[in-house]
Amino acid sequence: MDDNIRYIPIRQAVKITGICAQTLRKLCDENVINCYKTASGQRKFDINSLNNMINSNSINNNIQNNNIPIK
DSSP states (O other): OOTTOOEEEHHHHHHHHOOOHHHHHHHHHTTSSOEEEOTTSOEEEEHHHHHHHHTSSHHHHHHHHHTOOOO
């Protein structure tokens, strides 16, 4: 992994974005945000990717186009 990339668990990603865990998982599956799965299956989210998503309007377009539920 790149040393410049910081990964965080889903619980922190939810707090940072205000987006529910299910939606964050869906956004990863749709390649809207970057994450990786650990050997135990937990997702770790790229904090830079989350910040870029928060600061852009692309999240709204991706959610509408992919019918991603927001809670």
